[in-house]
Amino acid sequence: MLSRRFFLQGATMAGCSMAAHPLMSSVTLADTPGENRLAVIILRGAMDGLDLIQPYGDPQLALYRPKFDIGPNAGAADLDGFFALHPAMAELLPLWHAGELGFAHAVSTPYRGQRSHFDGQDILEAGTGLDVPDPMRQDGWLNRLLQTMPGTHAETAFSIGTADLPVLTGAAPSTAWTPDTWLNMSDQGRRLLDQIYHDDPLFRDAAQEALSLTQGERPAAYAAQKGKTAASESLAAFAAQKMRGSTRIAAFSLSGWDTHVNQRLAMAGPVAQLAAMIRVMKSELGPVWARTSVLALTEFGRTAAQNGSGGTDHGTGGVAVMAGGALRGGRVIGDWPGLDEAALLDRRDLMPTQDVRAIAGWALRGLFGTERAAIEQVIFPGLDLGDDPRILL
């Protein structure tokens, strides 16, 4: 909950900006959401962490996955002599070496057992544990973060793209938009739209955002080509454009990870899209990249062994992707459980050794100075943050 003390400080500090007062302490800056930025990408469909960040140093992996391309000999980019990066993300190696790209391995949400995409995504986006009953999972953890941040407004947080993003849903206002949309109404038509929606809050709020985002001249498109990668690029460019301004939190999703069949082909597309998103964010954010963290999270990992169709089935432990100039990257963090059959969860899935919410929680702590208690009780209720993995610079 936002305390009254914060409100009072907010009122007295209104009008001050960080640029004008470089020596202000973090406490007195409480009237603004600060200068740091967070982009959250929800990877829908359960990304195979063992294929994105391949533990090729463990000989078991090749035994479990004879139909897969594994390790540097098969085209993956070596990261540290044990892990290798999926070839479709190799374009980001310079970021890895610059410490602007990192990964957390063997992580998962607290969700266990039924391995349902829908329940898994619900829990990932709600940020709750299993002990929280379903009706309590009405809002997303990014929204609860917003509720703890002072001085936010509707454009502090943006969800971008046509897909729904429960992670940002909740009481705190945010804005949703897709980069290439425009509204072809006359000024009189716009006024009348405003009128007919006046008494219906659902329509009124959506229409006001649509009208305000389509004022003035229509901007030029970001990517000239078509296709899924171009769409990802334009999404990321739009996010970056907003984050260069007053937006501090951007969220979008990327689907296509449910690789039950012929994963060698099926995985390359979404990995390339994710890489393109990170590349475009860096180039479009310019100097703001230094104050930015990107977190890409998925609902769960996939089985250690390939299935009968050259793919993988729903699993548990997986990978979180981290990028940004604010990151202390160039590392694969986490407590590696090994791939021996006895070390797997239910003898099938990579054993999760850390709650992925702790990774996100420490990122929030570093970026926004969020209190530990707020993270453990409000944003991710029931989470034990544990030791600081020092994710950020």
Add this chain to the structure above:
Amino acid sequence: MEFAEVSLIRFGFGPGPWPGADGPDDLLADLAQPDRTGQRWPGATQQQALDFVRDFRALRKDFRANPEAGKLPFRALRTQIKDLRDDALRITLARGVDDRFGFRERLWAFWRDHFTTRALKLQDFPMAMAHAEALRPHIAGRFTDLLQAAILHPMMLQYLDQSSSIGPGSVMAQRKPDRRYGLNENLGRELIELHTLGAGASYTQTDVRQLTELLTGLRATDAGVTFAPKFAEPGAETVLGIRYGGDVAHKSDIDAALQALARHPDTAQHLARKLVVHFIGPQPNPTLVDTMAQAYLDADTGLIPMYEVLLTHPSAQTPSFQKLRPPLDWVITALRTLGVAGTDIASTPLKQINHGVLQPLRRMGQPWREPVGPDGWAEDAAYWLAPQALAERINWALKVPAALGGMRPDPRDVLPHALGSRPAPLLRQAVPRAESLAEGLALILVSPEVMRR
């Protein structure tokens, strides 16, 4: 508000050229009649789809062997498949505007969504369309039959990877160990989680695994669905406490498991709840759900008795409309509101259907027959009202209705028809003030009164 008016809005596609049903009995009697709308605008059959797949493979092979000579015939077939996809949309629109009460078409959409499949390759589109058609005869029958028709269909087996789920102890796996054949849980899981009991119901991972083993041998082939014992896992399986089969695998065990899943009390609850959420609102009345579930179980999975409880319940008759028409249903409602007839739509060239409806649906957030996952489209009203999706609806309402069917009625004539007995003072005031006929019509079509149901 009279039942006739409420039911057209809530259980149909809004007011059309005919009056609504006088009461629930009329709606149910209509469902019990032969499917005249479907007969008038017939859709693709499974045989047609199988022929397309066979021709596609043959022409692709010719093309690869001899690109010069094979190019044109292969391209022509690809165009035919795209046309079939666009034609299926055209048929869906024609049925929606022509069906007297709209309830049958709404139910068809509901069950299509419940048994979502998606063509991931162009050559699969005809089969995806045939799958939707295969559900139609059963949407007012028994769920046991509907489930069989939906699951034991080449499109469902392909969409949920069943053809590549092979018993690790099967004859095939033993014969060719180097192929590393194995199970694929996709169909087994969704069958329990989405199609019958529902996520969070009383089942475990072991049930999913056992059902997956039981389903092995079920395959989609050039002839349709077959059961090939040599792919089936030997031995008995226990699903939700019931033991199926023995040493020799039989398709009848799969049929028996589907029947048991359909008759499970959790399935009754899941389906009842889903229908109430779809037709009435996000917080279903628990007594209504229980009564519907009981009616379903008492009628041995009969759907009409369940619909009857829904239609006669007071919450079905309240004039507060909590649901939002998703883009496709809204497009049908918009066309109906403007007085466009099925024959107008049927005579619209496919290219215009593609540009005027198929592509806009994608921008509105509901690409034609391409939901993201097997759980289908969202029910939540707010989901469909993201600002950019609303902007796309406004853009469509501005230009497309005039292009489809060539009609440009006067907004002042359309308004009373669209609103009926509803006061809607803001809309009644705004429409005559619009600067152009197109903007006046658009205001009606994008109004909460037309978009909600």
